[in-house]
Amino acid sequence: MRSAQFGMIPEIAKKFSKDFNLSLFQKICLCRRFETITAKAYNEKKLPGYPVYLSLGNEAISAALSLVFPKVAGIFPQHRCHDVYICFGGDIRALRDELLGLPTGCAKGMGGSASIHCPEINMYGHDGHVGSQVPISVGYALRKKQLTLSIMGDAGAEEGYVLGAMGEAITKKLPVFFICYDNNLSLLTEIDTRRSWLMVDEAKAKSIPAIDITNNPWLVAHHAKELSKNLPSFLNVRTCRELWHAGAGCDGPPEWDRFDLIKKEMENMGFGKDCEAIERSTSEFIDMIWKERDI
């Protein structure tokens, strides 16, 4: 089931506007460049010694979600959420400073990579217990009664309190959109080793509308929009973690290169030159931001 084509709808990208596509690509490029420089800085020991959780490979999902849901009451991610922060409009300089452990960081250096937050975009920090953001997001939606994004990984989804909280969300018909960034890995342990069941089935068993797809951003956007009409709902997205669980090591190329596939799709739609310009300008922007801190 894990593939670049899993759950694909033919020609799905063509259903989206040029503005959407270019915004999508810009967000993806911002994330990728930021994470690439972060990885380099980490490897060169220019960041403090604590771990970083790089989101390279996840950015297409976050970019798509942020365009479908430009304004949400609450965003509750776990670690590995630099892409969520950037795509939804978090201050990139504050993220940079957080990774550097500076008081000007988004959590004043208290959060590091794993516990970033941004009140301006209603993004709340993670406390470090895997999956704990899910029940918190459900309680948040219970009071706010507005769209709340509850973001988990495929390992966090296994936590009992995640499943219990999803049950509470459907019982009380709360406006929570659950998204699982499914990279198949808990550290290095694959799902097949950890469990015999699928999260999408778990959600459906609770009568939560649920779909399992690959990380094609147009497919993600399409299903996110549809599923958001009937909340709570659950979207499992197969994605590829390009780097290690923590740190910036790499065990080889990803199972599929989503970024390359996106570029090809954009070229096919006639946006090749736009994309080149976006890639160049976003790189310059991110490079400038890091250079402000001599990195």
Add this chain to the structure above:
Amino acid sequence: MTTGETIREITRKHILENNGVVLCQALTAAGWVANTVPQLLGHPNLIELSIEDTSNPGITVGYALAKEGEKPGRPIYICRYQGFMWYNASPFVNHAAKAKEMWGYKVPVFIRSIAMEGGIGPVASNSHHGIITRVPGIKVYAPMTSAEYQAGWDDYMKNDGPFYCSEHRRSFTIDYEMPHIINARPDITLFPISAVRLETLEAIKQLATEGIVCNVVHLTWLKPFLQINVCLESLDNSRAGGLVLDTDYENGVSKCLAHDLMMQSSKKVRVLGLEERTAGFAPHLDNLPPSTEKIVKIVKQIVNRL
């Protein structure tokens, strides 16, 4: 007014006047949590949760977070058996208690964690406040009387963090206050916590008949240790030091408080709480807080040793 009635009235007022909410599993079924919850059947602010102890506290924390710091709508979370706190605690201590320092936001949750005394085996009985007191950022309070309960509630509403109220079912029928008992020349000062305060008051009567004079400083604030000054004043006058009495295991807050008192005085402070063993269901296997007889025996040993 009994303490139970006070809790119910505080809750009723909070719901009806502050748009406050109560979240709990089996909220309305099991005798309205021993008749401390107002019977506002069908009121939307009485929120029934599933029997899922590990997600319910997170849901409550999220609820509190949604309008951080606002007094209207603040949640009361009820943990029906304090022993269940072992799997309820995580979101309160790991998120609510840390949130202000980590991210600068407030998570005001009033956690009613109810102890009962024995009779239900290895986990659910007795107090477990010691697991909470070791965490920064959360207040821990153990009231027994109406006035004490009201004071704790007022503190919660004035401030903006999580508040752990270590309740005891035996407090619900208490309709009197329990002032400290301070003598000019005591042999010992007793520092009882929660329901063991009742046995302590009985014990000092028996001890008095044998000429042993005890001061009693009732401990309600377990963290922060706001009562340390009155404790030290009494302790300084006590010939044989002090004894902290607890309804939790001794390797918890009682030893911490005893340590603080010893560090700031020249007196020894001992502890007496649950025995270091698992409680069983059968009465002869239960593990109860110190009885009147046990308190009398231990106090005599301490006083007569010196």
